[in-house]
Amino acid sequence: MTDNKKQGLIGGILSLPNDNPKKTIFVAVVLCLVCSILVSTSAVILKPLQQANKAADIKKNILAVSGLLTDDADVNSLFEQFEVKLVDLETGDYSDVDPATYDQRKAAGDSERNVTLSSEQDIASIGRRAKLAKVYILKDGDEIKQAVLPIHGYGLWSTLYGFISFEADFNTIGGLQFYAHAETPGLGGEVDNPKWRNLWQGKKAFNDNGELKIKVIRGHVNFKMADAVHKVDGLSGATLTSTGVSNLVNYWLGDHGFGPYLKKMSAGTEKE
Numbered sequence: 157m158t159d160n161k162k163q164g165l166i167g168g169i170l171s172l173p174n175d176n177p178k179k180t181i182f183v184a185v186v187l188c189l190v191c192s193i194l195v196s197t198s199a200v201i202l203k204p205l206q207q208a209n210k211a212a213d214i215k216k217n218i219l220a221v222s223g224l225l226t227d228d229a230d231v232n233s234l235f236e237q238f239e240v241k242l243v244d245l246e247t248g249d250y251s252d253v254d255p256a257t258y259d260q261r262k263a264a265g266d267s268e269r270n271v272t273l274s275s276e277q278d279i280a281s282i283g284r285r286a287k288l289a290k291v292y293i294l295k296d297g298d299e300i301k302q303a304v305l306p307i308h309g310y311g312l313w314s315t316l317y318g319f320i321s322f323e324a325d326f327n328t329i330g331g332l333q334f335y336a337h338a339e340t341p342g343l344g345g346e347v348d349n350p351k352w353r354n355l356w357q358g359k360k361a362f363n364d365n366g367e368l369k370i371k372v373i374r375g376h377v378n379f380k381m382a383d384a385v386h387k388v389d390g391l392s393g394a395t396l397t398s399t400g401v402s403n404l405v406n407y408w409l410g411d412h413g414f415g416p417y418l419k420k421m422s423a424g425t426e427k428e
């Protein structure tokens with residue numbers, strides 16, 4: 157009886173002329189409902205695929221920053237060469253927490269697992285960071301060949317997320333690569349330009365006294381200067397993004413970032 161009444165109501169609305177406001181509103185509401193059901197269903201169904209693609213993209217970037225990515229690379233099997241570990245950034249020691257189940261971005265938002273940075277410490281403008289950070293170690297037998305560290309910080313318009321790789325001395329930079337940012341294409345977005353990224357290769361983060369010296373400068377590096385090995389050309393027309401990158405690299409390699417870990421690794425005193 158009620159169904160008949162409902163059908164009668166729907167039928168009644170549909171039998172109205174097309175320019176009747178009641179019919180227009182009814183059709184619009186039904187269309188919105190159907191579309192929202194379709195969008196939310198596909199979002200739920202595609203979520204695992206999106207997560208898998210995201211994880212594959214991270215692996216691809218780690219391989220790229222360490223120079224292992226080739227056009228025909230099987231990303232998953234190449235990535236298996238890396239040992240993934242968690243570092244307690246305060247002490248620089250490895251942690252026992254399982255890296256496979258650890259989400260560093262989630263940990264950075266969890267008051268039990270993060271630290272809030274003072275304005276003096278926060279040169280990367282990130283506000284807080286996770287206590288534990290992932291590192292990706294590439295070995296040949298027992299010998300460390302490379303280490304890849306995740307870094308992030310604010311540029312001009314956005315937080316840039318990426319990786320920096322180190323050679324076995326934990327001082328010589330192998331590469332720098334960002335996998336997410338929203339800087340302006342052609343300006344700050346030139347952080348993705350392979351020519352600029354290549355400028356980082358071979359630069360030394362620390363001087364002989366162990367002081368952190370790496371810096372993105374305004375303009376071009378003068379190779380006649382002794383400290384050229386610590387300096388990278390700024391992006392022209394994008395000084396603000398360049399300064400952001402310089403600051404975020406300095407934060408993550410500094411005392412409040414991976415500094416304690418890098419010191420232990422370069423001195424060979426880190427416990428496995």
Ligand SMILES: Cc1cc2nc3c(=O)[nH]c(=O)nc-3n(C[C@H](O)[C@H](O)[C@H](O)COP(=O)(O)O)c2cc1C
Pocket residue numbers: 312313339340341343344345391392393394395396397398
């Ligand atoms: C629409 C627009 C987008 C910009 N995007 C960036 C950017 O992504 N990164 C950046 O450093 N500067 C960007 N700038 C330029 C900055 O405002 C600033 O002028 C520049 O960083 C100064 O660098 P320079 O001293 O090398 O010219 C943008 C400017 C405009 C008008």
